[in-house]
Amino acid sequence: MSFEYAPAPESRALVSIKPKYGHFIGGKFVAGGKHFPTINPATEEVLSQIALAGKAEVDAAVKAARKAYTTTWSKMSGKERGKYLYRIARIMQERAREFAVLETLDNGKPIRESRDTDIPLAAAHFFYHAGWADKLEYAGLGTSPKPLGVAGQIIPWNFPLLMLAWKVAPALATGNTVVLKPAESTPLTALLFAEVCQQAELPAGVVNILTGDGSTGALIVNHPGIDKIAFTGSTEVGKIIARAVASTNKSVTLELGGKAANIVFDDAPIDETVEGIINGIFFNQGHVCCAGSRLLLQENVAEEVLHKLKNRMEKIRVGDPMDKNTDVGAINSKEQLVKITELAAAGDAEGAERWSPPCNLPAKGFWFAPTIFTGVTQAHRIAREEIFGPVLSVLTFRTPQEGIEKANNTPFGLSAGIWSEKGSRTLWASQQLRAGVIWANTFNKFDPTSPFGGYKESGWGREGGRHGLSAYLKGVSHE
Amino acid sequence: MSNRIDVKKTYKLYINGAFPRTESGRTYEIKSAKGVFVANPCLASRKDLRDAVVAARAAHSGWNKATAYNRGQILYRIAEMLEGRRAQFVDEIMQLTDVTKVKAEKEVTDSVDRLVWYAGWTDKIAxxxxxxxxxxxxxxxxxxxxxxxxxxxxxxxxxxxxxFIDVVAPIITSGNTVVVLASTKAPLSAMTFAEVLATSDLPHGVVNILTGKKEEIAPWMASHMDIDALDISGLPAKQHGPIKVAGAENLKRIHSFKSADPGRIIAFMEAKTVWHPIGL
Incomplete structure (x- = not known):
């Protein structure tokens, strides 16, 4: 006898998507010139036409942000600023389901994740930072912390609203105004956020949202009227930004790529570990900069872990992101699917062994089955390059020291996972790992109070917690 | 006494606790403020920098693992050694920069005090x-x-x-190791300070000192892929841009400072966040 899940689709009646969107500049929606489509990656349905911001729009947004900064926002007391952030947090909570549905339609991530992770965390981020606005002088970041001015913020497509919250909330709490560009393929929740700003009666120009592609991002990065660049995305683009602002006074924070090791020691609790491995690599289709994409198994438990991992992978439900029972949704874009496919092919070509559970992928849309590669060596491309998809590379090690050395053998240093029941070993490993976020006996946990960010080529600075505030304050010499 | 010929010092580099000459065989001449020949210090090469980075990398694990209390005592020991050799530093500062004795003495005093200040930070900064x-x-x-x-x-x-001390001390306080280029025109203080370091129980390779030209060494430092961060306080502001461009290749953390504060230590530290579940 077999039990099948009945379809459990979330209703999309809650959202109304306009056929065409403009930019949000100076508190108003402004019609755009050129447009490009944004699609639902699960169906390839065109959801709306999105405006492409050029020089004139960037100039207008920076001007609006500067005006809001000098006339309103920098003069307002922290107490009052904080109240706007509290309002935003509350409205986001009220409209959470609408945001979740919109996020899933535009991004392809399972509704279970947008509903239970992305949107609640985004609202929590505003709520947390609201409370900082009138307490900055107690943050240990100088006795008289001052905002930088206008922040240009460029965010990725993997957690569209959450990344917006990570950028906008600390910037506003510290007294900066922002010009934000959501990713080309996922602009819809940012545009809905603009409506939230209107409902919250946020002073005009404090938040400006420009849609567009990489060319719009470059205009923001190079705009002389901007004091701060905050970017989340690829290491490649991060380096371009670092060079572009080298001779300017702009301060920069970068949250870039990763190739996180997830290390399983032989005393690990195997069942929990398998759940952690699944969450580490298949959460959000593996479109996660801190994904546990390199699984390092201690040799004497490798066989057992792999056996249980494959059993567990056979139960992953891939398909309609709007179905409440779906675990893995659609790949965000055709471009990303091509990249994942190419890197997985390199894994085959270089001699690693590919395995996927049988699964029926929908005919339309962009899909990639959950995949593991065994027999991976450190020289393989799939062990060195960020795949940003549901593909796990499995390596083994004999001694704990060897495990750490393999884990640290990467130019990245964003996150790492440790699985062990032994407290002293867990703490030892977390001390040895060169990464900004260490998950011990857990993975992919996020919280506004917890600083997030990487070592080495995974970026500059931290987001979240007390540490994240320094990215938006003047006179903090370690920024 | 007046007929005695001085025994003059050969000024060399300080790498991995030893005093090698530059492998390049290059030197340059420095003169006193009054124009009299003083010494031929090393004009360090790119290979010298690489050797120094190898030494610094090898020393990092031990220095980083040393307890903060231990690092604090060693920094304090450096201050003790410097205090004991005040006269030599005062003489060298006066010789090369033509400052009054009072001013030279104040510089040495400030240097000792600054070391003591950082010594106290090692076990508090975290x-x-x-x-x-x-x-x-x-x-x-x-x-x-x-x-x-x-x-x-x-x-x-x-x-x-x-x-020199103001740059080096905050870097090593937290457990980093350092490769530092001394003042080009007045390198004697730094090279003599190497002798202080060598007698202060500082593990070999924690501080490595080069002498030479900024315009040569700084770009090599910026593009070296095994250097994690760069303090360019000693470079003119107009040179910061090109150095930052070169340093972007491995996303070096590049900073310059105008004053001493704990932020200067924190600038060369990474924040690591560790999560662990709580349960029965």
Whole structure:
């Protein structure tokens, strides 16, 4: 006898998507010139036409942000600023389901994740930072912390609203105004956020949202009227930004790529570990900069872990992101699917062994089955390059020291996972790992109070917690 | 006495606790403020820099693992050794920069005091820069700052001793190791300071000192892929841009400072956040 899940689709009646969107500049929606489509990656349905911001729009947004900064926002007391952030947090909570549905339609991530992770965390981020606005002088970041001015913020497509919250909330709490560009393929929740700003009666120009592609991002990065660049995305683009602002006074924070090791020691609790491995690599289709994409198994438990991992992978439900029972949704874009496919092919070509559970992928849309590669060596491309998809590379090690050395053998240093029941070993490993976020006996946990960010080529600075505030304050010499 | 011929010192580099000449065989001439020949210090080469980085990288694990208390005592020991050799430093500063004795003495005093100040920071900075984070879930979550690794630095031209110490001390306080280029015109203080370091129980390779030209060494430092961070306080502001461009290749953390504060230590530390579930 077999039990099948009945379809459990979330209703999309809650959202109304306009056929065409403009930019949000100076508190108003402004019609755009050129447009490009944004699609639902699960169906390839065109959801709306999105405006492409050029020089004139960037100039207008920076001007609006500067005006809001000098006339309103920098003069307002922290107490009052904080109240706007509290309002935003509350409205986001009220409209959470609408945001979740919109996020899933535009991004392809399972509704279970947008509903239970992305949107609640985004609202929590505003709520947390609201409370900082009138307490900055107690943050240990100088006795008289001052905002930088206008922040240009460029965010990725993997957690569209959450990344917006990570950028906008600390910037506003510290007294900066922002010009934000959501990713080309996922602009819809940012545009809905603009409506939230209107409902919250946020002073005009404090938040400006420009849609567009990489060319719009470059205009923001190079705009002389901007004091701060905050970017989340690829290491490649991060380096371009670092060079572009080298001779300017702009301060920069970068949250870039990763190739996180997830290390399983032989005393690990195997069942929990398998759940952690699944969450580490298949959460959000593996479109996660801190994904546990390199699984390092201690040799004497490798066989057992792999056996249980494959059993567990056979139960992953891939398909309609709007179905409440779906675990893995659609790949965000055709471009990303091509990249994942190419890197997985390199894994085959270089001699690693590919395995996927049988699964029926929908005919339309962009899909990639959950995949593991065994027999991976450190020289393989799939062990060195960020795949940003549901593909796990499995390596083994004999001694704990060897495990750490393999884990640290990467130019990245964003996150790492440790699985062990032994407290002293867990703490030892977390001390040895060169990464900004260490998950011990857990993975992919996020919280506004917890600083997030990487070592080495995974970026500059931290987001979240007390540490994240320094990215938006003047006179903090370690920024 | 007046017929005695002085025994003059050969000024060399300081790499991995030893005093090698530059492998390049290159030197340059320095003169006193009055124009009299003083010494032929080494004009360090790119290979010397690489050797110094190898030494610094090898020394990082031990220095980083040393207890903060131990690092504090060693920094304090450096101050003790410097205090004991005041007269020599005062003479060298006066010889090369033509300052009054009172001013030279003040520079040495400030240098000793600055070292003592940083010695006291080693076991306090983590309490200041770290945190426990009350996440919304059953997890113990804490943020610990730790050293970055190998930091390269350009010391300012003047004051040649105080400026040098002001750059080096905050970098090594947290457990980083350093490769530092001394003042070009007045390198004697730094090279004599190497002798202080060599007698202060500082592990070999924690501080490595080069002499030479900024315009040669700084770009090599910026493009070296095994250097994690760069302090360019000693470079003129107009040279910061090109150095930052070169340093972007491995996303070096590049900073310059105008004053001493704990932020200067924190600038060369990474914040590591550790999560662990709480449960029965």
């Amino acid at each position: 309490s200041l820069a770290g945190s426990t984070n009350p996440v919304a879930g059953p997890f113990y979550n804490f943020t610990i700052p730790e050293s970055m690794g190998v930091v390269a630095a350009i010391a300012p031209e003047t004051p040649s001793l105080f400026g």
